[in-house]
Structure formats: C-alpha cells, structure tokens
Amino acid sequence: MSKQAGPLNPKTTSYEFSGIPGVLAITFGLPLVCVVLNQMVRVDYHVTGLFSNFDIAELWNHIKPLKWYLTNRELWTYYLTWFGGLALFDVTLPGRNVDGVELRDGTKLRYKINGIALTTTLIAILGIRWQLTKGAMPELQYLYDNQTDLCIITIIFSFLMSFFLYALSFVPLMKKNGKGTKERVLSVSGNSGNIIYDWFIGRELNPRLGPLDLKLFCELRPGLLLWFLINVACLHHHYVQTGELNNAILFVTLAQGFYVFDGVLNEEGCLTMMDITTDGFGYMLAFGDLALVPFTYTLQARYLSVSPITFSRPYLAFLISIMALGYYIFHSSNKQKSDFRQGKLTHLKSIDTKRGTKLLCDGWWGMSQHMNYFGDWLISLSWCLATGFQTPLTYYYSLYFATLLIHRQQRDEHLCKIKYGDDWKKYESAVPYKIVPYVY
Structure with a gap:
C-alpha cells in the first residue's frame, strides 16, 4: 500500500x-x-x-x-x-x-x-x-x-x-x-x-x-x-x-x-x-x-x-594537479555529505527543517551548495587543457559540463524550495554560493 x-x-x-x-x-x-x-x-x-x-x-x-x-x-x-x-x-x-x-x-x-x-x-x-x-x-x-x-x-x-x-x-x-x-x-x-x-x-x-x-x-x-x-x-x-x-x-x-x-x-x-x-x-x-x-x-x-602534441613535464604536473584537486573536492565533499546523512559528523553545523531532516551548512557544504559540482568541473577542465590552445573545439566538454551542472543546480534548487519552504531560505542565507565559492 x-x-x-x-x-x-x-x-x-x-x-x-x-x-x-x-x-x-x-x-x-x-x-x-x-x-x-x-x-x-x-x-x-x-x-x-x-x-x-x-x-x-x-x-x-x-x-x-x-x-x-x-x-x-x-x-x-x-x-x-x-x-x-x-x-x-x-x-x-x-x-x-x-x-x-x-x-x-x-x-x-x-x-x-x-x-x-x-x-x-x-x-x-x-x-x-x-x-x-x-x-x-x-x-x-x-x-x-x-x-x-x-x-x-x-x-x-x-x-x-x-x-x-x-x-x-x-x-x-x-x-x-x-x-x-x-x-x-x-x-x-x-x-x-x-x-x-x-x-x-x-x-x-x-x-x-x-x-x-x-x-x-x-x-x-x-x-x-x-x-x-x-x-x-x-x-x-x-x-x-x-x-x-x-x-x-x-x-x-x-x-x-x-x-x-x-x-x-x-x-x-x-x-x-x-x-x-x-x-x-x-x-x-x-x-x-x-x-x-x-x-x-x-x-x-x-x-x-589527429593532431598530437607533447607535454613538458611541468605542464603534465600542472594538469595532474588540477585533476587531483578537482577529484579531492568532488570525492571528499560527497563523502562528507554521505557521512552526515548516516548520522556521523554531528559536530558540523546544520539547519533543522520542519520535515524533521537537517540541511548541512558546514565543511565543504558551507562553502557552496554544490561543492561537488565545482570539483567535478575542475576535473573536466584538466582534460580540455590537455589539448593545448589550437582550437576551441576540444573545450566543448568543459563548457557543456558547466551548463549541465548549472541546470542541475537550478532544478535541485526549485525542488528544494518546494520541499523545504522557509527553511530553504535560511539555508540560502547561510550558504549563498551555488557552485563556485565567492563567484556563483
């Protein structure tokens, strides 16, 4: 039933x-x-x-x-x-x-x-x-x-x-x-x-x-x-x-x-x-x-x-560093949210909602509402930078992925406003940035 x-x-x-x-x-x-x-x-x-x-x-x-x-x-x-x-x-x-x-x-x-x-x-x-x-x-x-x-x-x-x-x-x-x-x-x-x-x-x-x-x-x-x-x-x-x-x-x-x-x-x-x-x-x-x-x-x-290029060691290290940073943000922020939902990390700040659940607004999730999206996008950027700067064609993925993530964020925000009501307004006041800290 x-x-x-x-x-x-x-x-x-x-x-x-x-x-x-x-x-x-x-x-x-x-x-x-x-x-x-x-x-x-x-x-x-x-x-x-x-x-x-x-x-x-x-x-x-x-x-x-x-x-x-x-x-x-x-x-x-x-x-x-x-x-x-x-x-x-x-x-x-x-x-x-x-x-x-x-x-x-x-x-x-x-x-x-x-x-x-x-x-x-x-x-x-x-x-x-x-x-x-x-x-x-x-x-x-x-x-x-x-x-x-x-x-x-x-x-x-x-x-x-x-x-x-x-x-x-x-x-x-x-x-x-x-x-x-x-x-x-x-x-x-x-x-x-x-x-x-x-x-x-x-x-x-x-x-x-x-x-x-x-x-x-x-x-x-x-x-x-x-x-x-x-x-x-x-x-x-x-x-x-x-x-x-x-x-x-x-x-x-x-x-x-x-x-x-x-x-x-x-x-x-x-x-x-x-x-x-x-x-x-x-x-x-x-x-x-x-x-x-x-x-x-x-x-x-x-x-x-079709048009191979060869990296110098410093540039390769640069690309690996960007991807590693993106993956660290992506993975650790997702894990932090998962641990919080399982009742762990009780020391982190959160907002109690009328639905009886909590909205995490501390750690990675105090920096932006979708910190994992930012990490994911940094990963995509490292791949595009691997093609050099001869053509914008290979930067399609990073541009498309940014558009996709923004659209997902907007869909999620719409659903959360309906789901949480006034509690979501409190959350937005505590965490004003959508994806990129201090930017958007």
Whole structure:
C-alpha cells in the first residue's frame, strides 16, 4: 500500500526546458551537434582552423542517407553486441544486492552492485584480444574508423529505446505473488499527459526488463564504458601508426579512464542521485547516456589522435594537479555529505527543517551548495587543457559540463524550495554560493 496521502502518480503541472518548443529543439538539435562535432575531428578536416575553415556542407557530405544506417547490419551488429553483451554481464556477473531509496508506494527496488566484476571482465577481454591479435585489435580499429557512423546508429537506438520505454510505462506490473497487477511508479516530472513531453522526460521512474534496471544500466554501462573504449581506440590507433605512446593522449585516456571506472566502481552512490530517484527514463536520459556521453566526451582523445602534441613535464604536473584537486573536492565533499546523512559528523553545523531532516551548512557544504559540482568541473577542465590552445573545439566538454551542472543546480534548487519552504531560505542565507565559492 502506498504511504502517500494523495495519488501514487500525481499529474505533472509544470514543464521544464520552456515546454514543447524547448523539448523539440533539444530532441533534434543535440543529435545534430553530436554528429557535427564528430565530423569536425576527422583526419581530413582542418580542426585548427575551426572558424575560418568551417563548412557545414563539406562536413555533411560524409553523412549517408538515413535508410543506409537503418539497414546496415554490420554497424547494428557491432553496437547491439556491445549493448547486449554488457546487459548480459550486468545480470549474470556476481555482485552484492542492495536496496534503493524508498519509492512512493513504500517499496524499495533491489540492485545488483557488480561494477568490480564487470570492469575486471572487460579489461580481461581487452587483454586477451591484444594477445590473440598480436596488438592489431581489429575491434578497436573498427571503432576508430567508424565513429561518426556508430554515433548515428546510437542516436537512432536512443530514439527507438525511448519509444519502447514510453509504451512500456502503460503496461501494468505483475504483483510479486503472481496474482493481479499493480500501477507502475511514474516520474513526478514526466506524467503530464502530453505524449511528446512525457516521451522526452521519461514517464516511468524505474523501468525494468526482468532483473535488468534499464535506467541504472544505461547510466553506468554502455555509454560510460564506450567513452573509455573510444579513448583506448584513439590511443591504439596512434600507437599503431607511429609506434609511440604520446603522453598527451596517454594522459587523457588514463585520466578519463580513472574517472569512468571510479563512477562504475562506486555505482551504489548513484542510487541516491537525482537521475535515479527523481527523473523518469525517456529520451532525455537515453540519448544523454548512450550517445552524447561517448561521442562528445571523447573529443580530446580524438583530436589528439589527429593532431598530437607533447607535454613538458611541468605542464603534465600542472594538469595532474588540477585533476587531483578537482577529484579531492568532488570525492571528499560527497563523502562528507554521505557521512552526515548516516548520522556521523554531528559536530558540523546544520539547519533543522520542519520535515524533521537537517540541511548541512558546514565543511565543504558551507562553502557552496554544490561543492561537488565545482570539483567535478575542475576535473573536466584538466582534460580540455590537455589539448593545448589550437582550437576551441576540444573545450566543448568543459563548457557543456558547466551548463549541465548549472541546470542541475537550478532544478535541485526549485525542488528544494518546494520541499523545504522557509527553511530553504535560511539555508540560502547561510550558504549563498551555488557552485563556485565567492563567484556563483
């Protein structure tokens, strides 16, 4: 039985992203940006003359008709093997089971935490293939040579998955005892009744296929690990072509690989993130997780595989220092909040709320409302600085990430104002800065 006084799935009464016009602009605009960025780091395009040589028609000449992508068995086999293989690993590899947050119907979903087993398996497969192919790694070379085509395949897959998820949200769930059905728990922001908006935001909160939680899986597996694999493909390509390990590409691959695996190995922390607890799973998250992450976050490695640069030792130390500082802020601030929520760190200042909870306003969280976001952004900046200053193209990630973090902060602030009322005003007085201390 639901613990809510009202309906299990209240209607969404307000639209984000400026409503349907904004949703449509993002739906079709971001895939276009994704494809164009991929084309701009091709070998035969002058990336260093980004503005003086920009020719959208020339870039688009290399894109094939939509029918070609829809019917290309080779590309679909490559991507579906990747997606399906990871899904199989996610379900079958050993791990420990933990409960997610309590849902509005009073239940908690069970999640298998097996990031260690999965990453070990993936690295072992790469190592075995390296040995069997004597370093040729045709799968990596195929990935490097067909990145734009695979990007488009992934975008199409994201669209198809989103339609499936929307349709699935109307199918009642079977009760655990096998007798009868029950209502699915929907997202509070994706239950407007408008087909386009709900399809975009995501109607159901936690769609599942048997034991596979589709939202958490897509958040941490296909896109995130493909980001790492594309970087490895760029490093491998440069090594095969030159016989050298360029220190700039190596830094980007190792640094971003550390970030990716840190996320995968700390997957339990995702269970309390807004993406999992609040957002539905629709096109917005499907496209972001599966397409935008692997095919735009890899611009630094892809650029360096075309136009390699070599760091001096002091500059390399500078980059490592920025990333280390960002990671320290990101990790320690998240841990501080987690410890506080578990009843530890009682000596830190906090604000009692009418809801019976406390708002931490001391330590890292006395410096800004989202100190972890600031640390995360510093990490992104270190990767962009690794490409030098020949083109602004490779700084896309840091700029986009800043926009994303600000948007998340604004969404969180809106929800907290509703949730805490006057107590949130007290919190804002105690901690006035949103992300960057003394700046914003």
